[in-house]
Amino acid sequence: MGLRWFHFALWGGLxxxxxxxxxxxxxGTLRTMIFANxxxxxxxxxxxxxxxxxxVSFGHPFLIGIGAYTTAILTKRFDIPVEISIPVAVVxxxxxxxxxxxxxxxxxxxxxxxxxxxxxxxxxxxVQVIRPDLTGGTRGMSGIQTLxxxxxxxxxxxxxxxxxxxxxxxLLMKTRLGTxxxxxxMNEESVRGSGLSTTRLKAFAFLTxxxxxxxxGAFYVHYLGSLAPRALFDINFLFTIIxxxxxxxxxxxxxxxxxxxxxxxxxxxxxxxxxxxERYFVYGAIALLLYMYQPKGIVELVKRGFKNLSKGRxx
Amino acid sequence: xSAALQVSGLVKRFGGLVATNDLSFSLNEGESLGLxxxxxxxxxxxxxxxxxxxxxxxxxxxxxxxxxxALSTPQRIRxxxxxxxxxxxxxxxxxxxxxxxxxxxPDDIRRMIFSPPDTERERELALSVGFSEEDLDRTPTxxxxxxxxKLEMARTMATAPKVMLLDEVxxxxxxxxxxxxxxxxxxxxxxxxxxxxxSHDLPALEPLIDRAIAIxxxxxxxxxxxxxxxxxxxxxxxxxxxx
Numbered sequence: 333m334g335l336r337w338f339h340f341a342l343w344g345g346l347x348x349x350x351x352x353x354x355x356x357x358x359x360g361t362l363r364t365m366i367f368a369n370x371x372x373x374x375x376x377x378x379x380x381x382x383x384x385x386x387x388v389s390f391g392h393p394f395l396i397g398i399g400a401y402t403t404a405i406l407t408k409r410f411d412i413p414v415e416i417s418i419p420v421a422v423v424x425x426x427x428x429x430x431x432x433x434x435x436x437x438x439x440x441x442x443x444x445x446x447x448x449x450x451x452x453x454x455x456x457x458x459v460q461v462i463r464p465d466l467t468g469g470t471r472g473m474s475g476i477q478t479l480x481x482x483x484x485x486x487x488x489x490x491x492x493x494x495x496x497x498x499x500x501x502x503l504l505m506k507t508r509l510g511t512x513x514x515x516x517x518m519n520e521e522s523v524r525g526s527g528l529s530t531t532r533l534k535a536f537a538f539l540t541x542x543x544x545x546x547x548x549g550a551f552y553v554h555y556l557g558s559l560a561p562r563a564l565f566d567i568n569f570l571f572t573i574i575x576x577x578x579x580x581x582x583x584x585x586x587x588x589x590x591x592x593x594x595x596x597x598x599x600x601x602x603x604x605x606x607x608x609x610e611r612y613f614v615y616g617a618i619a620l621l622l623y624m625y626q627p628k629g630i631v632e633l634v635k636r637g638f639k640n641l642s643k644g645r646x647x
Numbered sequence: 648x649s650a651a652l653q654v655s656g657l658v659k660r661f662g663g664l665v666a667t668n669d670l671s672f673s674l675n676e677g678e679s680l681g682l683x684x685x686x687x688x689x690x691x692x693x694x695x696x697x698x699x700x701x702x703x704x705x706x707x708x709x710x711x712x713x714x715x716x717a718l719s720t721p722q723r724i725r726x727x728x729x730x731x732x733x734x735x736x737x738x739x740x741x742x743x744x745x746x747x748x749x750x751x752x753p754d755d756i757r758r759m760i761f762s763p764p765d766t767e768r769e770r771e772l773a774l775s776v777g778f779s780e781e782d783l784d785r786t787p788t789x790x791x792x793x794x795x796x797k798l799e800m801a802r803t804m805a806t807a808p809k810v811m812l813l814d815e816v817x818x819x820x821x822x823x824x825x826x827x828x829x830x831x832x833x834x835x836x837x838x839x840x841x842x843x844x845x846s847h848d849l850p851a852l853e854p855l856i857d858r859a860i861a862i863x864x865x866x867x868x869x870x871x872x873x874x875x876x877x878x879x880x881x882x883x884x885x886x887x888x889x890x
Contacts (some may be wrong), residue, residue: 527725528721
């Protein structure tokens with residue numbers, strides 16, 4: 333599908349709306365939205381790789397962790413300014429992305445997912461035992477430089493980053509490259525049979541996904557100001573990213589964004605009612621029901637809603 | 648002048664099973680060759696080796712005089728040989744036009760990003776195999792088997808092959824659809840396309856080929872005109888059950 337004027341109008345409306353939001357909502361809501369923005373970045377990163385090509389990554393916290401740890405160590409231990417540490421963190425994450433790519437050249441499906449999961453667990457173990465003086469070991473790191481002060485500034489920064497990533501990925505995926513990556517997810521053999529090197533395409537998807545994860549991870553740690561390995565390399569964090577992408581609708585850019593906001597606010601609004609881990613049962617049930625009813629996610633529900641509306645009008 | 652496709656001494660073993668046994672044949676430019684044999688004779692295995700989806704144990708495959716055995720499948724396609732599959736393999740969630748678009752894509756990420764799709768060529772290819780304008784936006788789930796074969800043909804043609812390998816191109820088609828695909832192949836032959844065609848539908852195959860080779864258990868048992876091959880005793884014994 334090509335680019336249409338209303339696509340740009342919708343993006344323009346969304347961008348304007350998001351930047352005007354601090355005028356009308358509380359700081360508490362803004363803080364929730366900051367988390368939603370970072371979750372959206374991670375979900376977009378996952379979607380560029382897994383939603384498109386069908387190579388389901390269970391190792392995204394590994395990539396996010398590389399980005400977060402690299403910039404945290406560089407700034408806190410070596411006093412390197414963030415202007416340098418963040419780009420270095422992104423490059424390191426992309427190199428790590430190539431490591432994840434290697435198994436994908438030979439395996440796919442559940443085997444690939446398990447290998448990537450092993451990467452996450454490996455990094456979790458490594459940061460605790462290798463140079464804990466740098467990584468902070470099991471306790472992680474605190475007192476990491478933050479980039480903004482106050483909820484509104486944190487919100488503007490995370491929103492700008494998330495929207496910049498979302499719009500650039502949306503434009504990229506609207507090109508023939510996006511079509512080719514989606515085609516890999518549908519039938520990789522047919523893509524090769526159409527004369528395209530799937531290895532090169534997959535490498536591009538892995539690098540792009542890693543770049544976004546690294547960027548998100550680096551900015552996230554400079555928002556939090558601290559880093560805890562148990563929270564970062566956590567299966568719940570991994571599933572939150574995946575479920576956000578699946579709920580919203582994979583192979584779209586807006587889907588993972590919607591999924592991330594839906595999940596973050598759902599969990600936040602459930603907090604007063606269900607303060608413990610029971611909240612995850614509720615979100616799990618909603619995710620399951622939605623996925624059974626509409627595997628293409630919320631985006632497809634919205635699309636169908638609009639189609640039905642326009643049919644109703646023309647009837 | 649070198650042959651369009653020259654297969655020499657091709658051998659493929661799967662453990663103790665010899666799937667292709669010292670097979671040699673050549674295909675001249677603009678010629679159409681039928682590859683026939685009973686189920687399990689190894690016809691598709693030959694296709695897979697020519698395309699590089701399977702690597703032969705020994706033997707050579709030359710395309711217009713150039714040895715292509717070391718090339719990957721995408722490289723062979725860029726060199727000018729392309730195939731269709733016995734079971735069509737469309738991209739299920741994409742429209743007919745997008746399916747063809749994948750075949751038209753350059754194997755170059757920068758050009759994929761910065762140059763727009765050639766929608767006019769997509770349309771031309773779709774119409775040339777018998778799709779209508781309305782079909783361009785349809786997805787494979789909405790298409791009948793005959794349409795899926797046409798889509799497979801269009802995507803293969805999009806890679807601009809000089810030699811096309813058609814695998815069981817009539818399987819599962821109605822009489823009308825067979826006639827449609829046959830007309831398409833005939834018109835492409837007139838335009839100079841070189842074909843290697845596998846089909847169990849011998850009456851449909853006969854008018855589409857200049858000559859035929861028959862194989863059994865990976866070994867060539869007859870070669871010549873269609874009638875010579877069909878009258879061959881070994882072919883009748885193996886392929887037609889001695890009829």
